[in-house]
Amino acid sequence: MAKVRLGQVDYLNCLPVFHALEDGILPFEGELIKGTPTMLNKMLLEGELDVTALSSIEYARHVDKCFILPNLSVSADGPVHSIFLFSHVPVTELEGKKICLTSSSSTSIALLKVLFDHYYHVEAKYETQAPDLDKMMSCADGALLIGDDAMRANLRVKEEGLPYHVTDLGEVWKQFTGERMVFALWIIKKDFALEHPEEIDLLCKTLVEAKEYAAANYDGLLKKARRRSGLPMEVLEEYFQTINNDFDEGHKRALLTFYDYCYKSGLIEERVRLSVWGEEGA
Numbered sequence: 001m002a003k004v005r006l007g008q009v010d011y012l013n014c015l016p017v018f019h020a021l022e023d024g025i026l027p028f029e030g031e032l033i034k035g036t037p038t039m040l041n042k043m044l045l046e047g048e049l050d051v052t053a054l055s056s057i058e059y060a061r062h063v064d065k066c067f068i069l070p071n072l073s074v075s076a077d078g079p080v081h082s083i084f085l086f087s088h089v090p091v092t093e094l095e096g097k098k099i100c101l102t103s104s105s106s107t108s109i110a111l112l113k114v115l116f117d118h119y120y121h122v123e124a125k126y127e128t129q130a131p132d133l134d135k136m137m138s139c140a141d142g143a144l145l146i147g148d149d150a151m152r153a154n155l156r157v158k159e160e161g162l163p164y165h166v167t168d169l170g171e172v173w174k175q176f177t178g179e180r181m182v183f184a185l186w187i188i189k190k191d192f193a194l195e196h197p198e199e200i201d202l203l204c205k206t207l208v209e210a211k212e213y214a215a216a217n218y219d220g221l222l223k224k225a226r227r228r229s230g231l232p233m234e235v236l237e238e239y240f241q242t243i244n245n246d247f248d249e250g251h252k253r254a255l256l257t258f259y260d261y262c263y264k265s266g267l268i269e270e271r272v273r274l275s276v277w278g279e280e281g282a
């Protein structure tokens with residue numbers, strides 16, 4: 001059997017899917033490679049990974065080379081608690097101002113631009129930097145952070161009383177469209193899937209079982225998340241109740257709505273068809 005090189009976004013939002021694999025509770029014979037979303041996006045597209053959790057916008061940019069794995073995503077139906085725009089002034093006053101974007105994200109950067117174009121009607125200037133709240137806020141009017149970096153930064157803003165406006169982009173997207181937001185998908189390279197369909201069928205089954213294992217062993221998941229992130233238990237509990245790792249018809253509709261706005265904003269070149277492994281038309 002071919003060994004699958006599987007990418008793991010090293011944030012808490014993917015832990016419910018990887019927890020059982022990390023601990024060897026479910027069999028996985030392949031290699032687990034951890035990284036930021038942008039690192040894994042690049043590795044998949046350059047052929048260094050076969051499957052990975054991938055920024056959902058990158059699927060839209062590489063539809064011809066990829067399949068979506070069924071029943072998996074990183075989504076939130078409203079506030080997501082880990083995608084924040086921190087700013088010195090309210091978002092509506094950011095016209096012509098500079099915003100630092102985390103170098104770890106792809107989808108959330110597209111979401112920010114969509115919301116600025118179609119919801120706030122504000123045009124800003126953008127620069128990309130490594131995720132560091134203090135550095136970003138010292139040289140710009142706003143900073144976009146994602147994942148565990150954003151959760152830690154938000155906690156600091158609260159605990160230290162930092163004078164920033166904090167905008168949750170999942171919440172704004174929901175207000176704007178009424179839809180949930182799908183931030184990440186599990187993606188397979190098409191050539192690998194077509195050569196190794198049995199391995200992929202088995203992996204799909206294992207990942208869904210892994211998600212079920214995390215739900216049934218919630219205390220273990222929380223303890224691991226606490227050890228790994230150092231974040232307070234109440235923050236983690238709220239986060240795991242917020243993050244959703246499913247991918248059903250509602251998620252698909254929401255994702256296509258996002259892609260439509262990305263297309264209108266010139267962030268993707270074509271309207272997108274979702275090609276899910278094992279489903280008709282894939």
Ligand SMILES: C=C(O[C@@H]1C=C(C(=O)O)C=C[C@H]1O)C(=O)O
Binds near residue numbers: 054106109146150184
């Ligand atoms: C909700 C999140 O989802 C993520 C956001 C991503 C992005 O912006 O490109 C990619 C993968 C996910 O980790 C988050 O990281 O906070």
